[in-house]
Amino acid sequence: MTDPRLTPLAASLPDTVPFVGPETQQRRMGREFTARLGANESVFGPSPRAIEAMQAAARDVWMYGDPEAHELRHAVAAHHGIAPEHIRVGEGIDGLLGLLVRLTVAQGDWVVTSEGGYPTFDYHVTGFGGRIEQVPYESDRVDTKGLIERAGWTGAKLVYIANPDNPMGGLQGARAIHEMIEALPQGALLVLDEAYAEFAPEAERPEIDPTDERVIRLRSFSKAHGLAGARVGYAIGPAPLIAAFDRVRNHFGLGRISQAGAHAALADRDHLAHVVSQVAAARARIAAIAHDNGLAPLPSSTNFVAIDCGGDGAFARRVMTGLGARGVFVRMPGVAPLDRCIRVTAGREADLDTFAAALPEALEEARAAP
Amino acid sequence: MTDPRLTPLAASLPDTVPFVGPETQQRRMGREFTARLGANESVFGPSPRAIEAMQAAARDVWMYGDPEAHELRHAVAAHHGIAPEHIRVGEGIDGLLGLLVRLTVAQGDWVVTSEGGYPTFDYHVTGFGGRIEQVPYESDRVDTKGLIERAGWTGAKLVYIANPDNPMGGLQGARAIHEMIEALPQGALLVLDEAYAEFAPEAERPEIDPTDERVIRLRSFSKAHGLAGARVGYAIGPAPLIAAFDRVRNHFGLGRISQAGAHAALADRDHLAHVVSQVAAARARIAAIAHDNGLAPLPSSTNFVAIDCGGDGAFARRVMTGLGARGVFVRMPGVAPLDRCIRVTAGREADLDTFAAALPEALEEARAAP
Numbered sequence: 001m002t003d004p005r006l007t008p009l010a011a012s013l014p015d016t017v018p019f020v021g022p023e024t025q026q027r028r029m030g031r032e033f034t035a036r037l038g039a040n041e042s043v044f045g046p047s048p049r050a051i052e053a054m055q056a057a058a059r060d061v062w063m064y065g066d067p068e069a070h071e072l073r074h075a076v077a078a079h080h081g082i083a084p085e086h087i088r089v090g091e092g093i094d095g096l097l098g099l100l101v102r103l104t105v106a107q108g109d110w111v112v113t114s115e116g117g118y119p120t121f122d123y124h125v126t127g128f129g130g131r132i133e134q135v136p137y138e139s140d141r142v143d144t145k146g147l148i149e150r151a152g153w154t155g156a157k158l159v160y161i162a163n164p165d166n167p168m169g170g171l172q173g174a175r176a177i178h179e180m181i182e183a184l185p186q187g188a189l190l191v192l193d194e195a196y197a198e199f200a201p202e203a204e205r206p207e208i209d210p211t212d213e214r215v216i217r218l219r220s221f222s223k224a225h226g227l228a229g230a231r232v233g234y235a236i237g238p239a240p241l242i243a244a245f246d247r248v249r250n251h252f253g254l255g256r257i258s259q260a261g262a263h264a265a266l267a268d269r270d271h272l273a274h275v276v277s278q279v280a281a282a283r284a285r286i287a288a289i290a291h292d293n294g295l296a297p298l299p300s301s302t303n304f305v306a307i308d309c310g311g312d313g314a315f316a317r318r319v320m321t322g323l324g325a326r327g328v329f330v331r332m333p334g335v336a337p338l339d340r341c342i343r344v345t346a347g348r349e350a351d352l353d354t355f356a357a358a359l360p361e362a363l364e365e366a367r368a369a370p
Numbered sequence: 371m372t373d374p375r376l377t378p379l380a381a382s383l384p385d386t387v388p389f390v391g392p393e394t395q396q397r398r399m400g401r402e403f404t405a406r407l408g409a410n411e412s413v414f415g416p417s418p419r420a421i422e423a424m425q426a427a428a429r430d431v432w433m434y435g436d437p438e439a440h441e442l443r444h445a446v447a448a449h450h451g452i453a454p455e456h457i458r459v460g461e462g463i464d465g466l467l468g469l470l471v472r473l474t475v476a477q478g479d480w481v482v483t484s485e486g487g488y489p490t491f492d493y494h495v496t497g498f499g500g501r502i503e504q505v506p507y508e509s510d511r512v513d514t515k516g517l518i519e520r521a522g523w524t525g526a527k528l529v530y531i532a533n534p535d536n537p538m539g540g541l542q543g544a545r546a547i548h549e550m551i552e553a554l555p556q557g558a559l560l561v562l563d564e565a566y567a568e569f570a571p572e573a574e575r576p577e578i579d580p581t582d583e584r585v586i587r588l589r590s591f592s593k594a595h596g597l598a599g600a601r602v603g604y605a606i607g608p609a610p611l612i613a614a615f616d617r618v619r620n621h622f623g624l625g626r627i628s629q630a631g632a633h634a635a636l637a638d639r640d641h642l643a644h645v646v647s648q649v650a651a652a653r654a655r656i657a658a659i660a661h662d663n664g665l666a667p668l669p670s671s672t673n674f675v676a677i678d679c680g681g682d683g684a685f686a687r688r689v690m691t692g693l694g695a696r697g698v699f700v701r702m703p704g705v706a707p708l709d710r711c712i713r714v715t716a717g718r719e720a721d722l723d724t725f726a727a728a729l730p731e732a733l734e735e736a737r738a739a740p
Binding site for chain 1: 372373374375376377378379380383384385386387388389391393394397406409411412413414415416420421424425427428429430431432433434435436437438440461462464465468472473474475476479490497527557558559583592596597598599600601608610611613614616617618619620621622623625626627628631
């Protein structure tokens with residue numbers, strides 16, 4: 001039953017969000033996960049200084065956060081060495097993507113993305129009546145040339161790429177990204193989702209002039225900075241586009257505690273370096289656990305590892321379910337052939353011990369299934 | 371200069387949000403306000419238990435908040451004695467209003483609201499291409515019959531009323547609201563913004579069956595609960611409409627700390643009662659200060675008092691500016707004849723001492739202006 005007052009567009013949409021949270025799964029199972037390795041959160045936590053800043057801000061929470069997020073915006077700008085008019089701070093990359101789609105995609109407009117790419121981007125595009133051209137991955141990597149080609153065919157407004165990639169974990173080097181930008185059709189905007197940028201080698205991060213009108217980059221405090229539950233991200237882009245977010249954003253949307261936490265997290269470079277090194281060690285261990293079980297880990301420049309379970313999507317789903325039943329929360333890509341993999345977030349020693357113990361059993365169970 | 375890739379609708383909008391925050395004013399002045407009495411925040415603060423809950427949640431902030439906000443949603447439902455499918459928790463009333471407008475207002479659709487009413491509602495409607503029919507206040511009160519009449523003329527999708535009212539502070543009794551609902555034209559939805567409900571006498575709060583398809587009610591944790599900086603509100607309404615928010619919402623939008631704070635705040639009824647009584651005392655003192663200066667305070671069922679400064683909008687603006695120069699942040703309504711008033715939030719003793727000292731000087735200065 002749908003409300004008759006919905007717009008024709010809203011009436012055409014399903015009542016579903018892109019992800020089922022681990023809390024929902026826990027409620028269904030009737031118990032908690034022991035190892036939470038499914039949402040690419042940073043189990044290593046945020047900077048202790050960010051926690052302190054948020055705890056202090058909690059005492060002042062009767063005040064709205066600064067609707068301009070002036071201090072955080074300026075700190076981010078200084079961090080990147082660019083002017084603040086190129087920075088827009090917002091409620092996570094998810095929130096910023098929603099606003100960007102709203103600003104640029106009218107009903108019937110095309111966007112291009114990867115088949116099996118970030119579902120929340122697709123959710124926003126569908127939600128604003130846009131049409132989605134999906135380009136299959138090529139050998140488990142985003143097909144950057146394919147994206148550009150289809151953008152030309154469709155006259156796409158947006159071309160979306162996550163780099164480093166989610167859900168497969170691969171990295172396009174700086175050169176590949178620059179080639180995409182140069183080849184981008186007139187009128188298209190490259191949406192470069194860099195949620196996992198901090199985990200990639202610095203030499204491979206593209207340098208992009210923030211005045212370049214062809215690109216908007218998105219960064220997150222949810223991954224390397226460990227602030228997923230505070231919901232903060234930012235966009236870097238040409239000033240007129242960045243300014244346009246003021247046309248549609250929820251102006252008090254970024255709360256006081258979140259602003260304080262992100263500001264403190266950004267300043268703590270030592271903690272970030274510590275997390276990045278912990279994540280690298282955890283990736284190596286996940287790869288080793290995969291090998292120990294005769295499975296193939298994919299190369300990763302993120303805080304997770306996709307593991308090829310050696311079967312089809314149904315098999316990988318059985319492995320994922322078996323891991324869940326043993327207290328290990330992981331996720332898997334949504335489409336073939338990517339869905340032969342499970343995706344395991346970098347965890348602490350204890351998390352990965354749990355995973356290492358559960359994986360052989362889950363595999364055995366999955367193989368024994370009728 | 372506007373980005374050529376914006377949709378025609380986005381291209382038609384100005385780069386401006388509805389409010390200039392006090393932080394922006396402070397940056398312009400080069401100093402801080404002594405008394406922050408302009409944004410109807412709760413200077414009395416949230417429950418200490420809410421602060422503790424947020425501080426504890428800050429330690430777990432590496433995890434996304436539950437995208438279903440299950441515990442908070444169920445707690446709110448239990449508080450109202452209704453089923454959870456009638457409750458939608460979200461990023462403040464502002465965020466929920468934006469989603470509601472998106473769900474119901476297609477380009478060219480009409481909504482009805484009061485002239486000088488909540489600017490953020492108008493911002494959302496304009497932002498989705500809706501058309502706004504504004505009904506003037508009648509003797510400083512919302513013209514409920516006028517709203518219904520214009521809804522009939524225009525075929526409005528939404529009829530917005532804040533009750534208790536912002537910016538004037540008045541209350542429509544339960545009976546007037548029930549009369550509105552009964553008279554509502556077919557196809558219209560009454561948007562009952564009850565951000566200030568906790569400050570109104572309980573006997574005057576309308577009882578509305580949550581299955582009633584004609585009404586959606588909006589509640590806030592930003593006012594009486596003192597959590598403005600955490601951004602949490604909720605909607606109460608018919609289940610199909612409440613479910614439809616899943617079509618368009620930012621599914622991880624409500625962070626972990628905010629959920630924890632709101633949950634704890636809701637449970638602390640003693641603190642709420644304490645705040646409501648402090649606010650009542652502060653309102654009386656603001657009224658007395660107004661009288662002492664020969665000004666007329668308007669009756670208020672909120673946490674602020676509108677004070678008729680006895681002149682026109684330009685005069686009230688001079689008073690507001692004079693107060694600001696003396697460290698007192700207040701706001702004023704945006705349109706005549708409401709804009710003969712300034713709007714002063716209930717403050718602590720010290721805040722109101724500052725206001726009492728500043729007001730005569732600001733008035734004298736305003737009267738002396740050429």
